[in-house]
Amino acid sequence: MNDTGGYRGAALRVLNDAGAAVGDSVVITYKDGTRRAGLLMPRYEHDDDTHVVTKLSSGYNAGIDVDRIREISVDRRSAVTDIGRGDSNGNGDDAAAEPPGSAARNRAGEKRILLLSTGGTIASRIDYRTGAVTPVLSASELLDSIPELADIAEIDSEVVISEYSENIMPEHWLTLARRIDERVTGLGAGDAAVVGDGGKSGTAGDAAASAGDIRPYAGIIVAHGTDTMHYTSAFLSFALAGLPIPVVLVGAQRSPDRASSDAATNLIGAARFIDSHNGGGVYVAMHGGSGDDEIACHVGTRVRKNHTSRRDAFETIGGRPAFAVSAGGGVSPGASDPDGAGRPRPGPGYSPKISLDQRVALVKYHPGYDPAHLGHIIDSGCRAVIFEGTGLGHVGRAVYGQVARAGERGVFMGMTSQCIDGRTAMTVYESGRDLMEMGVVPLGDMIPEVALVKAMWAASLAEDSEGIRRIMLENVAAEMTAR
Amino acid sequence: MNDTGGYRGAALRVLNDAGAAVGDSVVITYKDGTRRAGLLMPRYEHDDDTHVVTKLSSGYNAGIDVDRIREISVDRRSAVTDIGRGDSNGNGDDAAAEPPGSAARNRAGEKRILLLSTGGTIASRIDYRTGAVTPVLSASELLDSIPELADIAEIDSEVVISEYSENIMPEHWLTLARRIDERVTGLGAGDAAVVGDGGKSGTAGDAAASAGDIRPYAGIIVAHGTDTMHYTSAFLSFALAGLPIPVVLVGAQRSPDRASSDAATNLIGAARFIDSHNGGGVYVAMHGGSGDDEIACHVGTRVRKNHTSRRDAFETIGGRPAFAVSAGGGVSPGASDPDGAGRPRPGPGYSPKISLDQRVALVKYHPGYDPAHLGHIIDSGCRAVIFEGTGLGHVGRAVYGQVARAGERGVFMGMTSQCIDGRTAMTVYESGRDLMEMGVVPLGDMIPEVALVKAMWAASLAEDSEGIRRIMLENVAAEMTAR
Numbered sequence: 001m002n003d004t005g006g007y008r009g010a011a012l013r014v015l016n017d018a019g020a021a022v023g024d025s026v027v028i029t030y031k032d033g034t035r036r037a038g039l040l041m042p043r044y045e046h047d048d049d050t051h052v053v054t055k056l057s058s059g060y061n062a063g064i065d066v067d068r069i070r071e072i073s074v075d076r077r078s079a080v081t082d083i084g085r086g087d088s089n090g091n092g093d094d095a096a097a098e099p100p101g102s103a104a105r106n107r108a109g110e111k112r113i114l115l116l117s118t119g120g121t122i123a124s125r126i127d128y129r130t131g132a133v134t135p136v137l138s139a140s141e142l143l144d145s146i147p148e149l150a151d152i153a154e155i156d157s158e159v160v161i162s163e164y165s166e167n168i169m170p171e172h173w174l175t176l177a178r179r180i181d182e183r184v185t186g187l188g189a190g191d192a193a194v195v196g197d198g199g200k201s202g203t204a205g206d207a208a209a210s211a212g213d214i215r216p217y218a219g220i221i222v223a224h225g226t227d228t229m230h231y232t233s234a235f236l237s238f239a240l241a242g243l244p245i246p247v248v249l250v251g252a253q254r255s256p257d258r259a260s261s262d263a264a265t266n267l268i269g270a271a272r273f274i275d276s277h278n279g280g281g282v283y284v285a286m287h288g289g290s291g292d293d294e295i296a297c298h299v300g301t302r303v304r305k306n307h308t309s310r311r312d313a314f315e316t317i318g319g320r321p322a323f324a325v326s327a328g329g330g331v332s333p334g335a336s337d338p339d340g341a342g343r344p345r346p347g348p349g350y351s352p353k354i355s356l357d358q359r360v361a362l363v364k365y366h367p368g369y370d371p372a373h374l375g376h377i378i379d380s381g382c383r384a385v386i387f388e389g390t391g392l393g394h395v396g397r398a399v400y401g402q403v404a405r406a407g408e409r410g411v412f413m414g415m416t417s418q419c420i421d422g423r424t425a426m427t428v429y430e431s432g433r434d435l436m437e438m439g440v441v442p443l444g445d446m447i448p449e450v451a452l453v454k455a456m457w458a459a460s461l462a463e464d465s466e467g468i469r470r471i472m473l474e475n476v477a478a479e480m481t482a483r
Numbered sequence: 484m485n486d487t488g489g490y491r492g493a494a495l496r497v498l499n500d501a502g503a504a505v506g507d508s509v510v511i512t513y514k515d516g517t518r519r520a521g522l523l524m525p526r527y528e529h530d531d532d533t534h535v536v537t538k539l540s541s542g543y544n545a546g547i548d549v550d551r552i553r554e555i556s557v558d559r560r561s562a563v564t565d566i567g568r569g570d571s572n573g574n575g576d577d578a579a580a581e582p583p584g585s586a587a588r589n590r591a592g593e594k595r596i597l598l599l600s601t602g603g604t605i606a607s608r609i610d611y612r613t614g615a616v617t618p619v620l621s622a623s624e625l626l627d628s629i630p631e632l633a634d635i636a637e638i639d640s641e642v643v644i645s646e647y648s649e650n651i652m653p654e655h656w657l658t659l660a661r662r663i664d665e666r667v668t669g670l671g672a673g674d675a676a677v678v679g680d681g682g683k684s685g686t687a688g689d690a691a692a693s694a695g696d697i698r699p700y701a702g703i704i705v706a707h708g709t710d711t712m713h714y715t716s717a718f719l720s721f722a723l724a725g726l727p728i729p730v731v732l733v734g735a736q737r738s739p740d741r742a743s744s745d746a747a748t749n750l751i752g753a754a755r756f757i758d759s760h761n762g763g764g765v766y767v768a769m770h771g772g773s774g775d776d777e778i779a780c781h782v783g784t785r786v787r788k789n790h791t792s793r794r795d796a797f798e799t800i801g802g803r804p805a806f807a808v809s810a811g812g813g814v815s816p817g818a819s820d821p822d823g824a825g826r827p828r829p830g831p832g833y834s835p836k837i838s839l840d841q842r843v844a845l846v847k848y849h850p851g852y853d854p855a856h857l858g859h860i861i862d863s864g865c866r867a868v869i870f871e872g873t874g875l876g877h878v879g880r881a882v883y884g885q886v887a888r889a890g891e892r893g894v895f896m897g898m899t900s901q902c903i904d905g906r907t908a909m910t911v912y913e914s915g916r917d918l919m920e921m922g923v924v925p926l927g928d929m930i931p932e933v934a935l936v937k938a939m940w941a942a943s944l945a946e947d948s949e950g951i952r953r954i955m956l957e958n959v960a961a962e963m964t965a966r
Contacts, residue, residue, distance in 0.1 A: 164877075164912060164913075164914060165873070165874075166848075166872075166873050166874065166877035166878065166879050166912075166914050167879045167880050167881075167914070168850055168879075169850050169851065169879065169881065170850055170851040172850075173850070225874075226874060227873035227874035227875075227877055228849070228850050228873055231849060231850050232850075305873075305874065305901075305902050306902055306903060306904055307902050307904040307905040308874055308875050308876075308900045308902045308904070308905030308906060308907065308908065309875065309905050309906070309908065310904075310905065313902065313905070358851045358853070360851070361853065361856065362847060362849055362852075364845060364847050364871070365649075366711075366714060366845055366932065366935060367651055367652055367653055367655075367656070367711050367714050367715075368652065368653040368841045368843070368935075368939060369845075370841070370844065370863065372859075372863060373844065373856070373859065373860060373863070376855075376856065376859040377856060380853065380855060380856070388847070389649075390648070390649050390710035390711055390788075391648075391649065391708075391709060391710035391788065391791055392710075392791050392792065393791075394647075394649035394710055395649065396649050396650045396651075396652065397650050398650075398652065417791045418788075419788050419789055419790050419791045419796065420789060420903075421789055421790040421791070421793075422790040422791030422792050422793065422796070423791055423792070424791065425791065425792065429647060429649075430647075431647060431649050431650070449849065452849060452851075456851060
């Protein structure tokens with residue numbers, strides 16, 4: 001390591017301008033006003049020159065894109081340059097340098113898990129008079145109803161939202177992602193904390209602070225309605241890409257007070273998965289079959305609700321679930337992907353990008369689709385259109401006029417297939433080639449719903465169609481699998 | 484049988500007004516100008532009083548809704564009232580009274596099959612220079628390339644349309660349905676023929692006439708692109724409901740000149756299915772697995788293209804295919820429906836309703852769906868909206884305003900689920916109950932694409948939302964399965 005701590009190029013310039021050096025406690029102010037405090041970490045020489053990495057009070061490293069940084073202020077100069085040492089922040093609390101997994105265990109060997117509730121059947125009771133289901137349970141009531149969870153982990157709970165998932169909106173995705181980020185980093189958005197005092201005074205997140213326990217969470221369970229759970233899991237996958245701990249969305253197809261409820265088994269499966277899993281990533285945990293003997297953990301960008309009522313309604317598209325939790329508690333990787341190539345991989349550091357732009361539309365083409373509807377979408381100021389085309393990724397000639405107009409207006413157009421399974425291939429037939437010439441971008445085997453969510457996220461990060469295209473084609477959170 | 488030939492009520496009044504009696508050769512003029520000639524058949528006393536049944540020159544019975552009849556003219560009075568006798572039309576040609584299946588066999592025991600081509604990969608060749616696929620084969624070239632077909636049946640061929648299926652439009656469905664109807668009835672739309680002269684002079688359909696063979700077809704194969712084959716099969720199922728012979732749509736995922744092509748196996752499977760099948764109905768025949776050992780015959784309203792490229796891309800939703808044709812040629816009913824409850828059943832007679840109204844839209848709801856897009860659809864004069872809701876059949880509260888407006892405007896609203904599998908259940912959650920109160924009609928386990936096509940068809944037959952609703956909830960062609 002050289003005396004610039006491995007930094008070079010753009011990142012080094014930003015640090016030099018601030019007079020910051022590796023080992024310094026810094027407060028970084030983002031261009032959007034958010035602030036993050038941490039200990040400035042070294043970089044490896046072969047890393048890119050566009051990220052600054054800090055170690056947060058929680059012990060996690062966060063990589064921050066230099067383009068997002070407005071200002072870096074140095075809080076207290078430190079002599080430490082070898083951040084590998086556990087006592088680097090000078091207080092003997094070595095949680096900051098231990099791997100999160102082990103740090104998250106208490107003296108009884110239990111990990112800490114945070115349960116966030118957003119509503120849905122999993123937090124509901126059935127009205128036996130009408131047969132209708134109504135939302136009544138708080139997250140802690142839900143916990144109380146499943147005592148087995150306490151045997152697996154120490155669980156904190158919070159209610160973030162209380163909606164059935166058909167009413168979950170993109171704004172809710174933002175709320176949820178911010179809350180998760182706060183609980184992982186120990187910081188509230190817009191707040192700043194200083195790591196240099198031992199990582200204790202700066203925990204602005206109320207739950208983490210009130211718990212009086214600074215061990216970081218080993219994972220977060222999100223109780224969520226099943227209707228749109230896969231849309232939410234996709235957004236969290238993109239917005240929180242690189243998150244070092246697992247976030248597991250769990251729903252129920254039957255309310256917890258029914259004998260056939262899948263709420264308990266799914267929650268227990270998710271907790272066991274977190275207990276055993278050392279990587280990060282966003283997952284959906286639901287029944288893996290019609291029995292109670294297996295909970296499937298699906299990658300958050302590869303999963304879809306494929307049945308209205310079955311308990312094993314969720315399926316990994318184009319493969320098997322990433323992990324299976326057996327009734328006995330064993331966790332094993334999915335047979336079709338034992339080396340995890342199709343799972344989210346940690347990036348150069350956790351660098352959340354919690355934003356979206358709703359000016360995106362999903363257009364499902366069908367014979368008789370009225371091109372005027374696409375015209376209206378273009379005129380309404382949409383920045384991106386995701387087509388659910390037919391077969392390998394086609395729309396009929398009748399729509400070409402509007403497709404061309406969208407291209408000319410700088411609307412990003414991405415192509416997925418309403419077949420759901422398989423991948424687009426737009427060079428095989430004339431139609432596909434024509435559409436590509438008009439600017440339509442084939443999105444491989446990205447699931448239409450995931451492509452929609454990703455486009456909302458990409459549109460908030462990019463200024464133009466070309467910028468959106470670049471993000472859409474980058475495999476951010478295992479949303480595309482290798483052919 | 485009484486002396487009114489079993490007719491009563493409305494049907495009897497129409498016949499009495501025309502002075503027509505059972506056994507008469509009649510020419511029926513529809514309100515839309517179409518004419519049909521045939522022999523007036525008796526009815527069973529327990530049949531309804533709203534259909535008049537004639538035996539066409541092809542030997543098939545056609546039931547005609549009395550509401551569609553403008554005029555009946557009697558061509559020649561006949562003494563025959565017992566239509567069961569083979570020589571009923573007085574010329575010794577007994578084809579007209581034999582069951583179609585046996586009548587369709589020639590002296591070598593072979594049936595006649597008609598192959599209609601509409602284009603698609605099945606009628607294409609690959610360009611080995613570019614790897615692209617281009618449409619080149621006529622129906623007869625296609626036949627020539629598969630000599631095995633001649634061993635199964637005597638096959639006539641015609642080109643009806645030449646389009647890849649992403650460019651097949653509802654207008655093409657009409658063209659195809661009319662051609663099938665003409666070939667089955669031996670009459671062109673708007674033409675009329677008289678059965679009484681021996682059933683020979685009146686065959687207005689040119690192919691049937693030019694073939695010089697008046698044996699009716701045992702079945703019709705439609706070669707079709709796979710992208711939208713399931714939309715076309717749905718339309719034919721509704722428009723030609725009650726058709727006494729099978730219509731089998733066949734496509735290919737690989738062009739016929741490739742070693743891995745599925746064109747030949749699918750066509751041969753379809754021909755074998757027709758050779759063995761005595762009922763009617765519209766089916767889709769494609770690979771039943773990744774090997775060549777089974778061709779699956781799916782009910783035309785229960786099938787969906789669920790993979791972009793696999794040869795077994797088509798799947799029966801919510802069950803197994805209706806029939807399987809093994810490599811050895813054996814045809815067996817699907818295991819999950821041995822008694823055929825989920826297959827199309829003959830109605831009170833074949834009474835085609837070949838019409839559609841394209842003022843129908845499919846709306847796939849998702850978090851962030853812009854209600855203004857639904858507003859535009861309503862304002863554009865749509866008569867029906869099919870929602871692809873989430874889960875059991877929901878859309879978010881954000882859309883309620885436009886849903887209520889659509890209801891007030893008399894737009895029919897039907898609910899399906901984007902889960903594809905399973906069925907809607909809108910009384911379980913508040914959202915569903917709210918939507919039903921605004922007029923949204925749950926459509927059971929109807930597949931969204933099928934519901935869209937059915938709504939186009941229903942809108943052309945009904946004057947208002949209530950009329951559309953009635954047709955949508957009637958199980959016309961096995962599009963809904965029993966719970």
